Amino acid sequence: MLDIAIDADPDWDSSTGWDALVRAAAQAAIAESAFPQLASSPRAVELSVRLTSDEDVRALNAQWRGKDKPTNVLSFPQAEPDELAELAEDGPEVMLGDIVLARGVCIREAEEKAIPLDHHAAHLVVHGTLHLLGDDHGDDAAADAMEAREVRALGRLGIADPYGDRG
Template sequence: MLDIAIDADPEWDSSDWGALARSAAEAAIAESAFPQLGRGAREVELSIRLTSDEEVRALNAEWRGKDKPTNVLSFPMSEPDELADTAGEGPELMLGDIILARGVCLAEAAEKSIPVEKHAAHLMVHGTLHLLGYDHHDDAEAEDMEAREVRALARLGIEDPYGDRC
C-alpha cells in the first residue's frame, strides 16, 4: 500500500492536493525501475509539504548551501536495495520528503501559462523520482529522468513540459 502524507500551508489554495499528490507519486513510481512499490503487503510512505518560499529557502540553505528558494526539494530516506525488496512483508518503507515552494511554483506556472496544479504535479513527479534514486547530475542521468517524467505526466494527461526544446 502507498501512503501519501500531505501537509499544505493555508496559503496554498483549496485544490485537492492529496489526490493530486497520490496521482503524481503513483505515475512516477509506475515509470520507475520499482513499479511494484506500494502494491505488495509492505507499506510504502512518502510525505509532501506545500509551503512558503521562505521555508524552502531556509531548507535549501541548510541542506544544499544555496540561500535562495527553489521550486522543489527532495529528501530521500531509502536506499536502492530497500526499494527493490518491497514485494514481501516487512516494516514500512519511508521513501522520503518532497517540499514545494508556493511562490516559486506560482511564478513558474504563470511563466509557462499553465495551471498551478499541473506544474505542482510535475514537481511532485520530479520529487518522487528523486526519492527513487533518479538524478540529473550529468546528461545521461538528466535524459533518463526527463523521459520518465514525461511518461509519468502523460499518465496524468499532462503534456510534455520539455516540449519546447530544440
C-alpha cells in the same frame, strides 16, 4: 500499500484538491520508476509531501544544500535504491522520504511557462518522487532518462510534456 502524508499550508488554495493531485502524481511517478512494484506492494511504503512557503523552502535549501534561496522542489530521500530493489513483500514500513514544494516559486514558474499551476505542481511532485527513488539529473544521460520518466508519468495524468516536443 502506498501511504502519502500530505501537509499543505493555508496559502495553497484548498479548492485545487492538492491531496488528490499529489497522490496521483506520486503514484504515476512510482509506476514509471525503476520500482513500480512499490505502488501495489502489500508492504507499507510511505512518503510525505509538504506544500509550503518560499521562505520555508529557502531555509531548508540553505540548511541542507548551502543555497540561501528558495527553489521549486526539494527531495530528501530516506531509502537507498539498492534497498528498494531488495524489498521483500513483508516487513516494516519503508519510508521513501520527503518532498517539499515552494508556493511562490511554483506560481511564478507556472506563469512563466503559461501552464496551469496544478500541472506544474504535479510535475514537481513527479520530479521529487523520482528523486526519492534514486533518479537524478547529474549528467546528460541521467537527465534524459529522468525526463523521459517524468514525461511518461505526466502522460498518465493527461499533462503535456513539460520539456517541449521530443519528436
